[in-house]
Amino acid sequence: MLKKIVLILLLTFSLFATEVTKDQNSSKTYELEIRGVKHLDKEDIAKSLGVKENSLFNFWSREKALPQEFVENLDTTLKGYLESKGYFDAKYTISRTADRILINISEGEPIRVSKVLFESDIELGNLISWKEGDIFATERFEKIKDATATKLLQDGYCKAELSTKAYVDLAQHSAKIEYKIKKGKVCLFAKATIVHKPDDVSDDVILSRVKYHEGERFDIRKIEQSYNSLNALGVKKNVMVGKVAYNRCIQNPLCIDFSHRSAIIRKQ
Numbered sequence: 466m467l468k469k470i471v472l473i474l475l476l477t478f479s480l481f482a483t484e485v486t487k488d489q490n491s492s493k494t495y496e497l498e499i500r501g502v503k504h505l506d507k508e509d510i511a512k513s514l515g516v517k518e519n520s521l522f523n524f525w526s527r528e529k530a531l532p533q534e535f536v537e538n539l540d541t542t543l544k545g546y547l548e549s550k551g552y553f554d555a556k557y558t559i560s561r562t563a564d565r566i567l568i569n570i571s572e573g574e575p576i577r578v579s580k581v582l583f584e585s586d587i588e589l590g591n592l593i594s595w596k597e598g599d600i601f602a603t604e605r606f607e608k609i610k611d612a613t614a615t616k617l618l619q620d621g622y623c624k625a626e627l628s629t630k631a632y633v634d635l636a637q638h639s640a641k642i643e644y645k646i647k648k649g650k651v652c653l654f655a656k657a658t659i660v661h662k663p664d665d666v667s668d669d670v671i672l673s674r675v676k677y678h679e680g681e682r683f684d685i686r687k688i689e690q691s692y693n694s695l696n697a698l699g700v701k702k703n704v705m706v707g708k709v710a711y712n713r714c715i716q717n718p719l720c721i722d723f724s725h726r727s728a729i730i731r732k733q
Contacts, residue, residue, distance in 0.1 A: 493533035501570040505550060513546045514539060531566060551575040551600040553635055576601040579639040585646040592616060593644055601640035606631055618685035624649035652683035
C-alpha cells in the first residue's frame with residue numbers, strides 16, 4: 466500500500482481564512498461545549514473557533530459564547546486547528562441545537578518528529594528547538610522558520626538563504642524536518658535619500674528620525690524603528706519606510722518615500 470507523504474514547504478494556517486461579514490443587527494451566539502480532549506487545551510480550541518475572550522460566560526464555566534458568524538465554517542476551522550497542532554487523524558463530531566453547539570473530539574495519534582536535519586554556517590542558538598519524539602505542530606514549524614529569518618535579518622544577513630521542509634508520513638505518523646541555512650555576506654546600510662518630501666518638513670528633520678547610519682551593519686529592527694519614528698512626524702501623508710529589498714541592500718541607496726499612504730525605504 467502506498468504511503469501518504471505530505472511535503473510541507475510553506476504552511477500558513479489561518480484560523481479565520483474565510484472573510485466574515487457580520488450582520489450588525491444580529492447578536493446571536495451559541496453556547497459552546499468541547500468534550501473528549503486529553504492533550505489539547507479547550508480554551509485554545511474555543512478561541513480558535515471564534516469565542517471571544519470577553520465572553521459573558523464566567524471563566525470557570527464549561528460553556529462559551531460562540532458568535533453566529535463563525536458557525537458556518539466551524540468544521541473547516543476545527544479541522545485546520547487540529548492539523549496545525551499535529552493531530553491529522555483526529556476525529557470529531559459537531560452537534561447543534563437552536564442555541565447550543567457540542568463538539569466531541571477524539572485526538573487520535575499525533576504526528577511525531579522522527580528526524581531533524583540541520584545544516585547551517587551560522588550559530589543560531591536554540592532557535593531550532595525540535596527534538597525527536599516531539600509532536601509535529603505545523604504552527605510551531607512556521608514560528609521557528611519565521612524566528613530564524615528574523616534573527617538573520619537582525620544580525621545583518623539580508624542575503625541569507627533559508628530552506629525549510631517537513632516530510633510528513635501520515636501512515637507512519639512521523640515527520641522528517643529539514644533546515645538548511647547559508648548566511649551570505651553581511652549587509653551594510655547605504656545612504657538614505659528622500660523623495661516626494663512634504664514641503665513643510667526639512668530633510669534634516671526627516672533624517673533625524675532615521676535610526677540607522679550609512680555604513681552600519683544592517684538590522685531589520687532599525688528599519689521598523691525608523692518607520693515608527695517617521696510616521697510620528699505628524700505630516701499629512703503617512704510614510705512607508707518599506708520593508709527594504711533585503712537581498713539588495715548592500716551598496717544600494719535606500720529611499721524614504723512620502724508618496725505612499727502608509728514610506729518605504731526602497732531600492733532606487
